[in-house]
Amino acid sequence: MIVIDKIQFSYDKHEVFDNLSLTFNEGTIYGLLGLNGAGKSTLLYLMSGLLFPQKGKIEFNGYDMTKRNPNALADLFLVPEEFDLPKITLEKYVKLNAPFYPKFSRETLDKCLHGFNMDSNILLDKLSMGQKKKAFMCFALAANTSLLIMDEPTNGLDIPSKSQFRQVVSSCMDDNRTIIISTHQVADVQNLIDHITIIDGKKCLFDRSVMEIEQKLSFTTSAAENAIYTQDNLGGKASVCKRLADDPETPMSIELLFNAVLIQRDKINEVFNS
Amino acid sequence: MNTVFNFKRFWMHLQRDFILNTKQYVAPSGAMVVVLLFYLWSIFQHYPMSDTLFGLIMIGGAMMVLAQTSMISNSFQIKTICTDYLTNPASMEEKYVTKLVKHFVLPMIVYVIVFKITISFQEVENFFAPVIITVVFLSGIFLFCGAVLRRFAMAVVIFLITTVLLLLRYLSEFFLDSINFMWLDPIRVYFQSGNYTGGVFTSNEVTVLFAILASLFFVFNAVVSFFIYRNKELSIKQFNW
Structure with a gap:
């Protein structure tokens, strides 16, 4: 350690x-x-x-x-x-x-x-x-x-x-x-x-396990309404949303998460702290 | 395992350093051996060049040992070499002693052997001990200077000392005869012609005493230089990339 x-x-x-x-x-x-x-x-x-x-x-x-x-x-x-x-x-x-x-x-x-x-x-x-x-x-x-x-x-x-x-x-x-x-x-x-x-x-922006991330966030290839962060992708959009209890788990997109953390750091951390 | 100095780990580090930096070990000693071979060839062919080669071995070899010694505390300028060196699992003491072997012990041994062979043909056996003692004494000074001064400054020091020694060579008769300090005797012997037979070094006891003093002086400088080198190695500015 x-x-x-x-x-x-x-x-x-x-x-x-x-x-x-x-x-x-x-x-x-x-x-x-x-x-x-x-x-x-x-x-x-x-x-x-x-x-x-x-x-x-x-x-x-x-x-x-x-x-x-x-x-x-x-x-x-x-x-x-x-x-x-x-x-x-x-x-x-x-x-x-x-x-x-x-x-x-x-x-x-x-x-x-x-x-x-x-x-x-x-x-x-x-x-x-x-x-x-x-x-x-x-x-x-x-x-x-x-x-x-x-x-x-x-x-x-x-x-x-x-x-x-x-x-x-x-x-x-x-x-x-x-x-x-x-x-x-x-x-x-x-x-x-x-x-x-x-x-x-100077500081650490984000420090979480992949398991925790996939439990709390969902990653979609469309512009979701409740999205914390949305970015333009080739041929569409991609979003990070707070995952609701009955939502299926989605595989994490590191790139999307990284951009979301840089731009919406507080909102992302809010999801994990709630 | 002992974290300060473990002989097994030191031996592994020395072997690794030798294989990875063979040229650094072989080149200076190799140059001296090549000059020795020329010298022997010259002797056996009865060429007058042998006297010149003798001077080259005596002064050039000594300067080579001193220049090598001044490199012991050099820090690394290349990031990849520095990273490899610092992350290798050996203690600072083991790494320092490895450098001491590479840059002082090995060149000195080769110098002693080569000098001993050449001097036996010159019939000036009394030359041997004072010269070796002087080189050990000066190595201590160069080791310390190398630890304290930056590389450029060290080059200047080498240049200045060379110039002073060359001046002394021409002024030796006048200069050294007028001030009869005992400690200058090795230098006197060093630069006088081969007919030196008298002086304080005629006694074996005094030779041994000077040899011990020169060795102690070198060891003292090596210890002091280690602590200076250690501070350099532990300084973030030194390895700031």
Whole structure:
């Protein structure tokens, strides 16, 4: 479990977070959403101990992340948006890095590689950007850390790889693990995430589980009368409404919810607080 | 598991760093070995170039060790390298000692071996201990400067020290003979011609004493530099992207 407690963070004079508090629990895949510059990557770097808050604290399984305790680092894995892989084979990479992660599973690595149609006998620097990302994510999942943080994991992946990504990640999920995915490609993580957290510079706008969202809201492809938010879509309209007791459950549209939260934040939160 | 310094984890980190940054380990030492090979070739061919190569190994090698040492506390300028380094599950102490091995211990060992081989052909054996002690002493200063000063400033320091040393080389007879400080003796030996036979370093005890003092000075600087480096690493401004 990772607890963010009243953190304040700024880059020189540009304030990013002010009094932000969040909790990420085990057994959940979180979708961290926000506009460009909302502070998603900064929050991920703060959680992984790369940056430190000026005020407040971030604790991961009881470890203060500003200490960069090696035991804490061995139990979390960050897949940044940009990374470099060395000029070695994946086998050699695994041999060098796996001993740092006590729960590393070779079996999981092979399963993930198979899920992405990849071979373990590959030279990392010869791979395309998308293939590098898949190889790195396979290692990250195989490390079996309690916390896995992914920043824009589907950027650079081709269309089949995006659905493979969802299958591979969900197959590696268990009750002791927390996965946080920050992304703009909401369609890529649809049906994968269990919880949505929307941040918008300084504060958290929305923090609810998908189950709760689908219980309280309904998503329609028409302009409903009691809609909280309606947007124009190609060939029609789409709405978010308060779901009534006898309304059937509708699958959540992350994009629609995101726009609704940005524009009608108070009304959306009212539905959840009522 | 020990969170400050665990030898097994340090060894894993060192191995990982060596494989991922082999060029950084091999290149400086490789350059010295190449010059040594030229030197040996020159000796066996009875070419007069051997004296020039001897000077190159002595001064160039020392400068290479010092330049390497000043890099120990450098912070990372490339985000991807920095992210990989900071998220690797090893303690700051283990990572620092790895840098110490890469940028000081290894070049120093290669320098000592190469220098020992070259000096044996020059018949100026008394040169050896004072020069090595001086390099260790100066490494301590460079390590500290590297931790305190920014990269550009460090380049300026290296340039200034090089200039001062070159000036001393020409002024050594006049300058060092007029002030007979004991601690300057290694420098005196360093820049005098090969016929040095007297002075405080003739006694083994004094050589050992100077060697211990220089080593202690280096260790002290390494510890102080670690805390400066640690503050850098923990500073949000340092790794602000």
